Amino acid sequence: MKISNKVINRLSLYHFILDELGEEEKYISSFKIAELLAVDNSQVRKDIRSLGNCGKCRVGYDVKKLKDAIETTLGFKQTRNAFIVGAGNLGSALAKYDSFANYGLNIVAMFDSDKSKIGSYINGKPVFGLERFLELKNKFDADIAILTVPKKAAQQVTDVLVEAKIKYIWNFTPHILKAPDDVKIWNENLIGSFLQFTNNDEKN
Amino acid sequence: MKISNKVINRLSLYHFILDELGEEEKYISSFKIAELLAVDNSQVRKDIRSLGNCGKCRVGYDVKKLKDAIETTLGFKQTRNAFIVGAGNLGSALAKYDSFANYGLNIVAMFDSDKSKIGSYINGKPVFGLERFLELKNKFDADIAILTVPKKAAQQVTDVLVEAKIKYIWNFTPHILKAPDDVKIWNENLIGSFLQFTNNDEKN
DNA sequence: TAGATTGTTAATCGATTAACAATC
């Protein structure tokens, strides 16, 4: 069954909470989760229901089982290989963000146009020149590109990624990318987040 | 009139598009914007309508006026001062992201617990020890904290921010923060983004 | 049992899409 983006996002937040519960807490209620995230408790139950059979009347949800169900449903275990394209500050920050691996995102290499960076390693990930993208895309079995190049290079680099038949582009640049319909683009719009955050009382 | 988060987010994307149109393009149609973002064209018109009176039948929207209307409505011009708390890779990346200033987000200083960083400057922003947070919050007129500390320090640092009566916390850590209701928290959930992105065909 | 909590339905609310008259 299809799970909507909003539900996926909330399930990932529930997982953060479960992740930090001590061993001694065996059960957690929808009321407790709802309170921590300031959402409606029946929404929490409904979200969890989409994972299948998890809860126990009167006691709540088994923390370990619930965590496991979220991990299975959201695919934390099936790892996906990804490239970071743009080894600047943001690209390096993401390369050093080891939590990604726990959620199934495995960063295998990085690309940059700066010759002084090519051949170096950032948190163990090798940095290559972009001209080798096609070759290395085939070698590493990666279909995700995390785009962290400067705004003005964004489209040109995207063309290279598209040419190499990358399937997913996670776009951290404030540039609207042009790409064929079969390439899935996710705009990580930090500016938009900031504006929502400070202009509005809704939560994310 | 209140504008919903989804509309704010799309308006910021429209702004990116307008920002990159050459001087020669005086007008743009809702159909063109819709095509670039793969959204519905009547949604674009409705979103723009929430800005007030902008369009011209037959010719489309005046690019300059539309840009200006988005900037006014979303408050790009009223700058807000912010601190980055955590001068690691991600904090430094955000400190170097000069585009923020164009959208009204002015980063005035950074905080870290690492003594070797305290006293240094990152992209011109001074780095202070966290024990000076309260003092400097009053000095700089800042009510936003961008939280980029390691996950395990997140709650402890949040307590300091709350104590100093910060109003907005932009949380980049994968930790659910506990804070009083009058502190507004925005979770920038990168893990959640990744999961939505790769599990689902909806767009963001 | 009494009480707490889930699962689920129905009601409400808001967002998206489709359609088309009005406009220039």
Add this chain to the structure above:
DNA sequence: TAGATTGTTAATCGATTAACAATC
């Protein structure tokens, strides 16, 4: 005028909230 595009209404769709019976 003819044609393109906005503005706006109505229809549809989906998400949230409220309520409560079922359960242990």
